[in-house]
Amino acid sequence: MTTILVTGGTGTLGRLVVERLRADGHEVRVLSRRNRPYAVDLRKGGAGLDAAVSGVDTVVHCATSPRGGDEDAARNLITAARKAGVGHLVYISIVGVDRVPFGYYRSKLAVERLIEDSGLGFTILRATQFHDLLAQLFGTLAKAPVLLLPAGVPDQPVEVAEVADRLAELALAAPAGRVDDMAGPEVRSMESLARSFLRVTGRRRPILNVPLAGKAYRAFREGGHLAPERAVGKGTFEEYLAVRNGR
Template structure:
């Protein structure tokens, strides 16, 4: 079977990708800052990165570095070129070319770096994972009043579904940009907040506020959504039920 390197292999997405690849009998190398034998900070690169990519049939780039993402991608691409890696697979976000968020701009820049790398590449864009939406709502629920962006919707996706798609793609040849992955339902932030409060047994007053700026306008227009690619099956309610206890329901079940 193939030898596959997964960057960010101990993270929310990388961990299930590694588990699925191992279940298919691939040799999996896990690269993260604190995980020997490939404990590498991609922003620094170095000989250990070269060792990690050497002989790999594919590299799945799942690392999510808020500061230094471009430097990390540049170092990874250069190491992959030196090693002659035939396939570089990247997970990005739906709307990075439509919503003018700084983080999205960085992800889009990394996409273009990979596309121009001279290495065979595959690109998958996904909507936001359930885990990220939950983390955001937990932060917003710390005060007694939850302040929410008015008229903004989201389409949360189960991370293991994205992981399964990445594992499938990593085992095959480079295919360029594949179809986006979106969650099974599009909900307003108020609906997401109410679902979280029900599941967690908390009470908060919800207040929706308009926000300034182009990024907010892009989100209101739904630039980060993929309504035609609602391929996920696990709903936000089902995700919350697993986290907090309660009956599970999945879209299409």
């Protein structure tokens, strides 16, 4: 039996990883800012983090925040993992972090580099956006009378449960470095995805595609965040919406 620590283990992805690993009979520790006994703010580190990684074979690092702090969190986690003699650090990143000059993506790429230079055995998996993220985005945008979308931006969402399955599989294997990206089954226009969301949730909103400026927007329009050659996901956005809305 392997002892595994999952950071961000109460989040959208992390909790599913925890469920799968425990179902396989492994001892799993859940680290989050408010989840005892391993309630730790990774950005601050400290004795609580050292205790969380003590005796751990593998760390699955799912904790992240678009509001910043990922690099500090990674440095603290790496330091603690080295001291504890952790043999394997698994990290979930995002497809396109090296192609899209978007602040959050740059931070994720910086964390990848920290892990690669850590001296620890590591595995890095990049995935496209989860269905959940798009649903949250459209739900927020649909609060306005007109649903505004960035013009010309495609997407390739993937089912989070499938990513959790893959992460659990990687956590139980030997360190593999950067593995093949994982993307959803379809490259779709943002408008088509938004229309599916409106239809399934029973909302009526006109959609307006708005051209934006900047290098990040251009990179998204060009598909820098996509991996059509790695369309290994099975679940579609419509299937996700059907389950989410009890249909």
